[in-house]
Amino acid sequence: MIEHTDQGPLDRDGMARLVARDIPTGSFVNLGIGQPTRVADFLAPEQQVVLHTENGMLGMGPEAHGDAIDPDLINAGKIPVTELPGASYFHHADSFAMMRGGHLDVCVLGAFQVAANGDLANWHTGAPDAIPAVGGAMDLATGAKDVFVMMTLFAKDGSAKLVKECSYPLTGLGCVSRVYTEQAIFHLTADGVVVAETFGTTLEELAQRLDVPLAGAPQ
């Protein structure tokens, strides 16, 4: 466990950089819509990571601009993207079979809440007037070998988002293996929540502010 107390909390790029750093070489990776998309900017070519987009492509390249925009070539966030050499296209049933069948090594998702046991809530606030919309979130959460979550550690109202039990409707059960926040990286393991690194805070401080037991922290 490393406590980076010589720096403040991570900014968004800092979080994305660390997620990228931790993706094993040669992985097949799906980056969720929004914040996780930024991880692509920090993947090193020598990592040889292949990006999957669930609307039917492996070997997705960076966002397309100007003349490179092709309305038939978009990512899951409906942003125009590009194609890398060695890419392939497939239909939706094949794309989600790839995911459900456990062939994706890592997916990176945002979250409203993650529970200590790996339960994920990221699709619905539970608000009575919200229109439900799930997209591929449940498929990704259930299908990828490793699910990394990127989120702020606390909500705007100050409540922690790493919790004993999710209060929001669930996306998947026990699926999250790592949580990247601005203050710390958490590994969710069979032995409980392990803090891997802290940023601008300490394990002890985190243990005081969170309601979940952190391995190795003072009780």
Add this chain to the structure above:
Amino acid sequence: MIEHTDQGPLDRDGMARLVARDIPTGSFVNLGIGQPTRVADFLAPEQQVVLHTENGMLGMGPEAHGDAIDPDLINAGKIPVTELPGASYFHHADSFAMMRGGHLDVCVLGAFQVAANGDLANWHTGAPDAIPAVGGAMDLATGAKDVFVMMTLFAKDGSAKLVKECSYPLTGLGCVSRVYTEQAIFHLTADGVVVAETFGTTLEELAQRLDVPLAGAPQ
């Protein structure tokens, strides 16, 4: 009902010719291994029939000879065949999805026995020392919209092959819609077995020799 008493029973080509005649224009058709393969020789170009082979092809052409033989291009009977313009290739799961999903209009199969209710027995004699081998027979019997059977009406031991109930192990339940034999064409309908045409015999004679009720025949 037409009684062709001015001629003898059909020969094999005669049966194949009548099956071919009765396949509706524009049909997608699978011809079983062996005798049914011969139907292809009698399909008229204007029928625009597209042949399916379950090992992964639509638009199959005639048997290949000489230099046209390609070891990667075979039919379900493992005979080298050719490719017609407008053909397509697909993998086994897609090929049988096509069949099981009810997209094939007609398949033509051989049979050991067909029951009056459309039950088919064509994969196993039930002999205790026989090595069971089913191939695509059950998939075809269950999947095609119409299953036509081509067979002799009587076995070598003189027993009828169009029966009240199959004694051989079944391939599919209630799946056969027509039976082409050397002596008659039978339509298996909700109202029972209807003789459409006879060859070298009469409805009355058939009714005497078969143990299944024939619509319109004297009791």
Add this chain to the structure above:
Amino acid sequence: MVEIATDTDEAVRGIADGSTVLIGGFGRAGLPFALIEAVRRSGARDLTVVNNNAGNGTTGLAALLASGQVRKVICSFPRQKDSFVFDELYRAGKVELEVVPQGNLAERIRAAGAGIGAFYTPTAVGTPLAEGKEVRTIDGRDYLLEYPIRGDVALVRAHAADPMGNLVYRKTGRNFGPIMAGAAKLTVVEVTEVVPLGGLDPETVVTPGIFVDRVVATTPHPQEEDA
């Protein structure tokens, strides 16, 4: 041979009120914009629409919704920045919604075309979308039982067709087209180009013509790109 329709109105003729209409496309990629417009013009009502989304802006699927022809939407992601037409109808109780996880949606459509009676999927176990669904434990893992989604009609956009109805797509425009084409009683496809027989390499055909009933050539609709 497939029917090559002379225009989109002819291509969509005969869609009955109350039909379930599978509509390809993810966002605007692969969206059969011209066929949707033709269905709108046809006046067919009381439709159940299956699409990944529930319309954007004021054209395409949103226009079909706005004209009151849609009774129910089955999709994975109705809520978008510019899904205001759907949002308003939904909040007013004027359209039903069934939300299905995207992969279960795709697999249910595939199952319809493949003659699968039902299947067990791990996706959505333990979530609100599992409510009312049968759960089964297989090899220690929980799965939900899901049933096929069949269409009376499928509307698909592909890149090119040949006279047999064989189809090829362009890039991520492929998405739901190949599975929807197999899952409907009547499959209508708009393409940029109809090529002559022999004009498609048999190795590269994505949707065999057996799944296609009618093809119509249309230019990609201008609104497809800027709406």
Add this chain to the structure above:
Amino acid sequence: MVEIATDTDEAVRGIADGSTVLIGGFGRAGLPFALIEAVRRSGARDLTVVNNNAGNGTTGLAALLASGQVRKVICSFPRQKDSFVFDELYRAGKVELEVVPQGNLAERIRAAGAGIGAFYTPTAVGTPLAEGKEVRTIDGRDYLLEYPIRGDVALVRAHAADPMGNLVYRKTGRNFGPIMAGAAKLTVVEVTEVVPLGGLDPETVVTPGIFVDRVVATTPHPQEEDA
């Protein structure tokens, strides 16, 4: 990037005794003849082999059977004119046999790769091959419950691969390759040619490289054509 093996022995290294080995091919089309030979040389024993057939003549799968390395065969059609090696072993009780209708076999292999826990199929209902299987009536029709067939290893023959492991096939040689590639923990592919990166059109890739672990270039074995 996929591993490009220098020879077939390297390509099949590490296959443990007792493995389930999915072997592509229908007849000799798409049969990974050189990889089967390498498995035979490896001496791996007690194998369960999944293939459409159960070997022909004295080479390929028949040779693997003859060398006593196969405990069980799962196939749709073992009996052929020249399947005497299998026939003899089977009659002597030296090899187990599970006969599966060809389409159920294909769908069970697909299900393994697609993460489907089980599925209901109409094929084989009411036949001896339905014995012991769960029957369920859905919309008035009876279906059997079938489970996935997973492989420890898949041996596949394709036409060409690129350095990402993307594959294209030739004609009816495609058969079981694409579904077996997804259904095994380790997928080994023999190809006629490894092309440079960018050498395959992304629209025409049949098996994406995500399903492939090792590729080895081999000339189609001469015995493939005349054995």
